[in-house]
Amino acid sequence: xxxxxxxxxxxxxxxxxxxxxxxxxxxxxxxxxxxxxxxxxxxxxxxxxxxxxxxxxxxxxxxxxxxxxxxxxxxxxxxxxxxxxxxxxxxxxxxxxxxxxxxxxxxxxxxxxxxxxxxxxxxxxxxxxxxxxxxxxxxxxxxxxxxxxxxxxxxxxxxxxxxxxxxxxxxxxxxxxxxxxxxxxxxxxxxxxxxxxxxxxxxxxxxxxxxxxxxxxxxxxxxxxxxxxxxxxxxxxxxxxxxxxxxxxxxxxxxxxxxxxxxxxxxxxxxxxxxxxxxxxxxxxxxxxxxx
Amino acid sequence: xxxxxxxxxxxxxxxxxxxxxxxxxxxxxxxxxxxxxxxxxxxxxxxxxxxxxxxxxxxxxxxxxxxxxxxxxxxxxxxxxxxxxxxxxxxxxxxxxxxxxxxxxxxxxxxxxxxxxxxxxxxxxxxxxxxxxxxxxxxxxxxxxxxxxxxxxxxxxxxxxxxxxxxxxxxxxxxxxxxxxxxxxxxxxxxxxxxxxxxxxxxxxxxxxxxxxxxxxxxxxxxxxxxxxxxxxxxxxxxxxxxxxxxxxxxxxxxxxxxxxxxxxxxxxxxxxxxxxxxxxxxxxxxxxxxx
Numbered sequence: 310x311x312x313x314x315x316x317x318x319x320x321x322x323x324x325x326x327x328x329x330x331x332x333x334x335x336x337x338x339x340x341x342x343x344x345x346x347x348x349x350x351x352x353x354x355x356x357x358x359x360x361x362x363x364x365x366x367x368x369x370x371x372x373x374x375x376x377x378x379x380x381x382x383x384x385x386x387x388x389x390x391x392x393x394x395x396x397x398x399x400x401x402x403x404x405x406x407x408x409x410x411x412x413x414x415x416x417x418x419x420x421x422x423x424x425x426x427x428x429x430x431x432x433x434x435x436x437x438x439x440x441x442x443x444x445x446x447x448x449x450x451x452x453x454x455x456x457x458x459x460x461x462x463x464x465x466x467x468x469x470x471x472x473x474x475x476x477x478x479x480x481x482x483x484x485x486x487x488x489x490x491x492x493x494x495x496x497x498x499x500x501x502x503x504x505x506x507x508x509x510x511x512x513x514x515x516x517x518x519x520x521x522x523x524x525x526x527x528x529x530x531x532x533x534x535x536x537x538x539x540x541x542x543x544x545x546x547x548x549x550x551x552x553x554x555x556x557x558x559x560x561x562x563x564x565x566x567x568x569x570x571x572x573x574x575x576x577x578x579x580x581x582x583x584x585x586x587x588x589x590x591x592x593x594x595x596x597x598x599x600x601x
Numbered sequence: 602x603x604x605x606x607x608x609x610x611x612x613x614x615x616x617x618x619x620x621x622x623x624x625x626x627x628x629x630x631x632x633x634x635x636x637x638x639x640x641x642x643x644x645x646x647x648x649x650x651x652x653x654x655x656x657x658x659x660x661x662x663x664x665x666x667x668x669x670x671x672x673x674x675x676x677x678x679x680x681x682x683x684x685x686x687x688x689x690x691x692x693x694x695x696x697x698x699x700x701x702x703x704x705x706x707x708x709x710x711x712x713x714x715x716x717x718x719x720x721x722x723x724x725x726x727x728x729x730x731x732x733x734x735x736x737x738x739x740x741x742x743x744x745x746x747x748x749x750x751x752x753x754x755x756x757x758x759x760x761x762x763x764x765x766x767x768x769x770x771x772x773x774x775x776x777x778x779x780x781x782x783x784x785x786x787x788x789x790x791x792x793x794x795x796x797x798x799x800x801x802x803x804x805x806x807x808x809x810x811x812x813x814x815x816x817x818x819x820x821x822x823x824x825x826x827x828x829x830x831x832x833x834x835x836x837x838x839x840x841x842x843x844x845x846x847x848x849x850x851x852x853x854x855x856x857x858x859x860x861x862x863x864x865x866x867x868x869x870x871x872x873x874x875x876x877x878x879x880x881x882x883x884x885x886x887x888x889x890x891x892x893x
Contacts, residue, residue, distance in 0.1 A: 332753045335745055386710060391702035410683035411756050414706065418678060419745035421713040426740035429733060437729040444736065445721055452714035453627055457707050461624045464703050 315353045322374050326427055338408040338416035343381040345399045352377045355494040357587045358512055364502025371431035372443050372497045375424035379451050382420035385413050400540030443497055450493035459485025466552040479552050488520025511581035515574055522570035528553035529563055529599045607645045614666050618719055630700040630708035635673040637691045644669045647786040649879045650804055656794025663723035664735050664789045667716035671743050674712035677705050692832030735789055742785035751777025758844040771844050780812025803873035807866055814862035820845035821855055821891045
């Protein structure tokens with residue numbers, strides 16, 4: 310499958326999984342952010358990992374969509390006024406700007422249980438033990454030891470320039486805030502494909518490096534890009550004194566680090582026999598976005 | 602087991618399940634609200650249902666604690682400034698008053714995945730199919746079709762006195778906002794005990810009636826009680842023009858409705874052979890609180 314085919318498949322399934330039920334405001338709010346046009350990187354990487362490791366794409370669709378719903382949940386809550394206070398996302402108003410803060414909080418909450426419910430309800434081809442394993446991965450990376458840990462440290466690092474070990478803190482927060490969802494996506498694809506532990510470790514390592522490079526690119530683009538290109542307000546990292554790869558290392562060094570991380574991804578692909586045109590394309594896109 | 606034994610058991614287990622890990626602020630915030638002293642009605646009713654239907658209390662402890670964590674999550678998010686904007690809960694400052702809004706949002710989010718993770722991780726005595734069934738119940742009642750639906754309609758009903766069918770809306774919002782967690786608690790206990798569908802239906806019916814009577818009592822107490830007695834700010838329903846049993850039917854009629862619902866609970870206990878000293882005690886406590 311080509312990238313566009315994956316994206317179309319995922320978009321169709323997301324639309325199918327979230328129907329507008331009562332109370333309509335809630336379901337509309339959930340669907341609004343989940344179906345904002347996006348690159349669908351996490352579900353694409355989940356399905357492609359499943360495929361290259363010998364699994365059936367069909368088996369991983371509910372889990373891939375659940376991970377995209379989780380991603381949307383993190384965006385809805387991160388954009389709230391008490392968090393990053395963002396008005397735009399992917400060129401559209403953020404959830405709370407359209408539905409109000411209370412509904413945005415509740416829509417995020419709803420997605421946090423709706424997502425694993427999709428895994429449980431629609432993964433009919435998975436054995437019970439695989440289903441439980443996939444759910445455990447979800448709970449682990451979605452929760453207090455995963456993506457939320459990253460967001461907490463991100464908030465705590467704002468305006469707090471007295472952090473002891475900035476390098477370590479930055480790596481920790483990017484690892485959790487960004488890499489965790491990519492790890493979840495690829496590990497889930499691998500588990501559903503029935504991959505052995507070595508292969509699961511290999512895709513985890515790929516996802517870690519990819520996630521960090523993705524976040525470094527985000528830090529760079531916050532500095533050099535425009536609202537029109539990105540569909541969200543930029544330059545906020547600097548104003549809010551955020552700890553980022555650019556604020557800590559400067560633009561050039563950040564670009565070097567990004568380059569190295571993406572080279573690591575390529576090395577893992579080659580060494581671990583994980584080659585995929587799709588992964589290659591995704592890596593190329595990052596190079597292109599930041600102009601390396 | 603007596604009520605106090607149950608409460609002690611649950612408090613101990615909640616303390617054991619939530620250890621303070623990194624990032625500490627997050628885990629402290631989660632633990633703060635979960636371990637606020639409370640009546641632990643939902644987990645008690647989960648364990649007692651399991652027991653009277655022939656199950657082992659031990660088997661239901663992780664699920665009972667998960668339901669209490671879910672309850673704490675709803676309190677944390679409901680108390681936020683953008684929702685009910687409450688400063689006190691059980692006589693203590695609310696979560697966002699202690700940890701700030703951002704951490705309170707994230708602690709709630711974290712509990713929403715931590716809770717089912719506890720079920721999945723610690724319910725070692727349950728078969729895989731029972732575990733999945735218990736998780737599905739959790740997702741269903743915790744989510745957009747459960748407790749969150751109730752909260753959305755509650756928010757939408759505020760200051761909106763032009764609602765078409767107030768009686769129906771009130772019943773809907775109380776059924777979801779309050780009864781759903783009691784239904785989840787008792788159904789979970791019954792499922793873990795291996796009860797048949799008739800018994801599960803019977804405890805569901807009991808929990809529906811009990812939950813609504815619990816919420817009517819809450820509506821009454823908001824009108825007649827004091828901060829000292831309740832540990833939270835009262836009289837807000839009236840100020841905010843909330844749709845409640847008291848605002849819709851008046852105090853006396855609300856008390857009648859409460860009385861009827863509790864009588865229905867007793868009738869179900871008798872007819873369905875669900876008698877329990879604990880359930881009886883819980884019903885008595887409600888009568889006593891509102892002075893019937």
